[in-house]
Amino acid sequence: MWSIEEKLALRLQERVSQNNLRELPIVQKKIDFCSNDYLGLASNAALAQQIQQTYAQLPFLQNGSTGSRLISGNSLYAMELEEALATTFQAEKALLFNSGYSANTAILSAIPQKGDTIVYDEYIHASLKEGARLSFASRYPFRHNDLEDLEKKLGKATGEKFVVAESVYSMDGDVAPLEEILRICRKYNAHLIWDEAHSTGVWGENGNGIACTQQLQNQIFARIYTFGKAMGVHGACIAGSAVLIDYLVNFARPFIYTTALPLHSLVSIREAFKFLQANTYLQHTLYTRIAAFAAELMKYPSLQTRWIKSESAIQAIKIGGNALTKTIASQLQTADYDVRAILSPTVKEGEERLRICLHVYNTEEEIRNLVEYLTHVFMQTTAGFAASSG
Ligand SMILES: Cc1ncc(COP(=O)(O)O)c(C=O)c1O
Structure with a gap:
């Protein structure tokens, strides 16, 4: 009888023999x-200084947020930041998440229901796949950026239909054809969930990404923006309609059951966007x-x-x-x-x-x-x- 450690060691050994054992690198x-x-x-030293100065000038002190947003972790500062983010991303409302991973699992696990269908680009991020797996909807991948295959899969979909794609794919770096995807979504009455992780900051006015640059933001059901990549800080938000955000506050488990971002992170996000606007x-x-x-x-x-x-x-x-x-x-x-x-x-x-x-x-x-x-x-x-x- 093998112990659990022996079983785990065997799986690690398989990785060694396949040349794909993951190890934490020493960052040099x-x-x-x-x-x-x-x-x-x-x-960026100037941004670091701006964050520190703004943080030091706040009339209150808080090391941690002390609880989830729905209990003690909410603040006027967080709500004002969400309003500013909604303005930047040209949405009715925005909701902060502790990371892009958390935002992605939240939206996909909370919204599609049993009987619904999620059709996703085969190359979407692991967090979106994870969220889809946690939902009770049926899931079908379509070939990467292949509009014909997307249509084929949507043609067979039942219930509410959701399409999941990314603005910039993290492993290939290529950009998804948003306008064409939206045309197909309209044809099949599907709702687009659009992850802008690698375009936030890089594309658009004030770093507002590809959808806003193409003026297509209002046709997208939900947009995810992350702040740990080009914005140089941490966290994420989902932008969309007021109903979408109110729904997430009520049903998205990774939002409800976690300690909110600390004040320092909120200040960092706000100052990073201000800094980009000025530079x-x-x-x-x-x-x-x-x-x-x-x-x-x-x-x-x-x-x-x-x-x-x-x-x-x-x-x-x-x-x-x-x-x-x-x-x-x-x-x-x-x-x-x-x-x-x-x-x-x-x-x-x-x-x-x-x-x-x-x-x-x-x-x-x-x-x-x-x-x-x-x-x-x-x-x-x-x-x-x-x-x-x-
Ligand atoms: C496309 C995409 N979405 C989401 C995430 C997760 O974002 P975060 O690092 O903020 O958890 C990543 C991170 O690698 C990503 O590449």
């Missing part, structure tokens, strides 16, 4: 091509970095064919195979480029890749050197792997 001072801090706000050049600088990366790749056909074309700060180069992808990433790391390997099962087998995140603080020279070195390592390593398997 390398050239950052992996964090979500696209605008550099997480380490819009950060978005433009990021766009120049993204353009520089694309231009650099054009020089190297061997990488170009493996590149998932992306206009976002997330760039992916498909390598294929956990061992090969890991080897290339580790060589880049040795050369001081912090590029991470994304392995299966996080992505499909055969689609293992290097995920390169671009930031305002990556200089064009660093980007040029990275692409050049990556090409060199890629050629050398693939040749080595081919020789050893041949």
Whole structure:
């Protein structure tokens, strides 16, 4: 009879043999091509000072929020922040969550009911899938960004129909065709749940994302914005109609049964948006970095064919195979480029890749050197792997 520890150890051993054991990395001072801090706000000294000064000037002191929003954790400050977020995201109301993960599980577990159908892009984030699993609705994936497949799946859907998609996909960096998705939603009377995690801050006026930039926000049932990526702080909100938000306050378990964000986090969110509004050049600088990366790749056909074309700060180069992808990433790391390997099962087998995140603080020279070195390592390593398997 095996003990539970032996069973767990066996599953870990399987990961070792598949080359995909997860281990906590020691974060070292390398050239950052992996964090979500696209605008550099997480380490921006001026923003840090602004947050500290505003926090210190508040007429009250509070280290923790002391309870859930529905008991002792609510505050006028939180409600005013939600009003400001609703204005930024051009919605009737907004509701704060402790993280994007929590917002996503909340909305999908609370709204679709038994007999309803959730049709989701196969590449949506784990938190959205988790929420859908917690609901009693039927669930069907559609092929990534494939509108025909979306229509096919919606054609078979029953009850209230929900479509789930992301503005920018976290592993591929590509942008979803929002207008076309909404056209299909209208045709099938489906409601769109739209996650803007990787476009919050990066796109749009005051960082209000892709839906607002395209003026399509009013056609979307629910939008999720997160603050731990380009905004450089922490937390998330759901924006939508007043009825949607009042419903979530009553039925969303990850909202109801958790300690609210502390005051310091609320101040940080508010000041991060104010800071971005006063420093819009950060978005433009990021766009120049993204353009520089694309231009650099054009020089190297061997990488170009493996590149998932992306206009976002997330760039992916498909390598294929956990061992090969890991080897290339580790060589880049040795050369001081912090590029991470994304392995299966996080992505499909055969689609293992290097995920390169671009930031305002990556200089064009660093980007040029990275692409050049990556090409060199890629050629050398693939040749080595081919020789050893041949
Ligand atoms: C698309 C997407 N949605 C939601 C989340 C979760 O957001 P948070 O990190 O705030 O929990 C992530 C984080 O990786 C994400 O990539």
